[in-house]
Amino acid sequence: MKKVIVLLALIIANFAIEAQVKTPQPSPKATVEQVVGLTTVTVEYSRPSTKGRTVFGDLVPFGKLWRTGANANTLISFGDDVTIDGKSLPKGKYSLFTLPKADNWEIIFYKTTDNWGNPEEWKETDVALRANAKPIMTDRKVETFTIGINNVSNDSGDLEISWEKTLVALKFDVPTQKTAIASITKALAGPTAGDYFSSAQYFFQSNGDMNKALEYVNKAISLAKVGEDVPFWHLRQKSLIQAKLNDKKGAIETAKLSLANATKAKNDDYVKMNNDSIAEWSKK
Numbered sequence: 151m152k153k154v155i156v157l158l159a160l161i162i163a164n165f166a167i168e169a170q171v172k173t174p175q176p177s178p179k180a181t182v183e184q185v186v187g188l189t190t191v192t193v194e195y196s197r198p199s200t201k202g203r204t205v206f207g208d209l210v211p212f213g214k215l216w217r218t219g220a221n222a223n224t225l226i227s228f229g230d231d232v233t234i235d236g237k238s239l240p241k242g243k244y245s246l247f248t249l250p251k252a253d254n255w256e257i258i259f260y261k262t263t264d265n266w267g268n269p270e271e272w273k274e275t276d277v278a279l280r281a282n283a284k285p286i287m288t289d290r291k292v293e294t295f296t297i298g299i300n301n302v303s304n305d306s307g308d309l310e311i312s313w314e315k316t317l318v319a320l321k322f323d324v325p326t327q328k329t330a331i332a333s334i335t336k337a338l339a340g341p342t343a344g345d346y347f348s349s350a351q352y353f354f355q356s357n358g359d360m361n362k363a364l365e366y367v368n369k370a371i372s373l374a375k376v377g378e379d380v381p382f383w384h385l386r387q388k389s390l391i392q393a394k395l396n397d398k399k400g401a402i403e404t405a406k407l408s409l410a411n412a413t414k415a416k417n418d419d420y421v422k423m424n425n426d427s428i429a430e431w432s433k434k
Contacts, residue, residue, distance in 0.1 A: 177220035177295075184299035186307040187326030189232065191299050193309075195224035195246075199294045205314040206250055206285075217267045218248045218311065219295060225263055226309070233323040235281045244278055248311070248318075250285070255318045257281045257309075283320045291315055346370035347384055354391055363391045382411035382420050389427065398431045405431070 177196040198220040223245035249256035261276040301308040308319040347370040353363035367388045374380045385408035392401035412420035
């Protein structure tokens with residue numbers, strides 16, 4: 151009897167899962183991602199429709215804080231620091247609030263992003279940036295609330311909010327030139343010690359060309375800053391490569407250098423690994 155009851159329970163549970171009703175959301179979610187210059191900008195929001203209603207000045211009252219969408223916070227994230235109205239907005243994710251008026255909109259980037267609608271308690275300390283933009287009346291009616299990133303150039307873009315016959319555009323500048331120059335400078339400067347070390351580590355771990363691995367780890371070691379100790383993990387990797395090349399004498403000498411630097415850095419794990427390897431290689 152118990153087996154029959156369990157079986158019936160499973161059948162009912164499966165039926166309940168399959169019978170869940172799926173209907174369209176009145177304000178469907180949307181995500182917009184746009185690269186502006188070298189900066190990725192992402193907007194996540196819900197899109198209500200007018201459905202015959204008057205929006206601005208009625209459904210969305212003038213002079214009152216608006217969630218700028220529906221449901222949970224509208225979120226906007228910038229992959230780099232951007233500039234708006236001459237003010238810097240650090241890279242990161244913000245909730246987007248607006249204060250619409252007939253002749254001016256205040257656009258607010260807010261640090262707290264987990265509200266449903268407007269925050270229960272507005273904290274001015276959570277305001278990352280405020281900016282103003284003039285609303286434009288258009289001939290084209292936008293039925294469904296829309297946020298886009300338009301007028302994209304290498305150095306800037308417009309955050310556009312449009313609904314009904316109102317369009318609001320807020321320009322933001324991105325640090326393309328700064329990012330590009332930093333990238334060019336880094337590339338022309340050549341590989342870093344970390345790049346050489348990672349290459350040597352790959353050849354070693356993949357049983358590749360050990361001579362090439364030794365060449366790369368030596369280059370990593372040679373790039374140690376003057377007056378600073380060679381990283382003990384670089385020396386450790388070199389000793390392992392030397393041992394694999396059957397240069398036990400060289401491996402022991404390098405391991406001793408790694409041991410000294412690891413001891414100085416108080417890294418017990420590398421101290422033990424080096425001591426164990428020195429003991430092992432000394433037997434052969």
